Amino acid sequence: MIKNIIFDFGDVFINLDKEIIFREMIQLGASEHLGPELIDLNNRYEVGQISTEHFISRLSAIYPSASPTRIVDIWNGMLLDFPDERLHFIEDLARQQRYRLFLLSNTNELHIEHVQKIMGKAKFDRFKNAFEKFYLSHEIKLRKPSSAIYQFVLEENGLKAEETFFIDDTQENTRAAEKLGIRCWNLRVGKDDIVQLKSRL
Template structure:
């Protein structure tokens, strides 16, 4: 089988409130205002597909949110999203590989984040056979094409794949192409799935 794991809130806990907190400290814009104004709209999607640079994304988002930040300050906040690794998921990934299954990561991410998390959490790369990143593929979940690209690269059919993601739209996108997809609601979802399907 091919087991596909999302990164954020599946393997690594993330929290965008931490990002906004750092930006608020730098800019003196109240956190509540930033929480109200922060949206993952088209520039966010373009950044994840690698269509715009980190600098262009920072510029657009700061203008949109009236944030007077330097690129360095923006980056410091953007990198604060990562909370910590879910060791129980890393253990499961390693057990799956030891049992002869193929284990990959499929993440909507961006260059700014990939300058940090691979070094900060080397366990992820060590536990995966391959890592598929939206900004390198020019595609992002829940587009059907990104799942099909992974299936083709791994040379498996949709029926031979299981996908874990914390975003309902991404789960539905995977199901649309025939992949068995599991919505990760909290830290117990992945361990509970494998306990039930042992």
């Protein structure tokens, strides 16, 4: 019996354009694929190993034709809209008090600050308050799909894997959670929507 639900954030609640960074970086001179240096830089930033200032400085060095402001705009360009129906859905689910609700997101300081601007403080606070815990990778120094991040959430909250349901749009992340005995829904962007959760439980 499911007692706990862990939600991803991007493309589960807030819509994303994940390809914009690739498109924009190519215009700045990057190859068609982001190289290992950029991937490593992003991964370290997402677990809080480097500061926002260092992150922007490194990207500025890699792409000297782009100003720091331009780099931030590109980086935040992937964050789109947050449909009201998804906010109402999670608020209704929280009011029912049937499940313990958690958010677990690979995100960074720049993105979460921009999300608050997109949503507005009141709407963002409503969203955050729907969850018992709100876990962001740059704050807890762990990121999906590492098994350590799922173990951390389970152990810190006294959750049993077999009583826990996890939703994420990235299959690599749901597969990692399934290995721990967590039930998962790999949400397909454009085909599924989190408001359909009831039919998946």
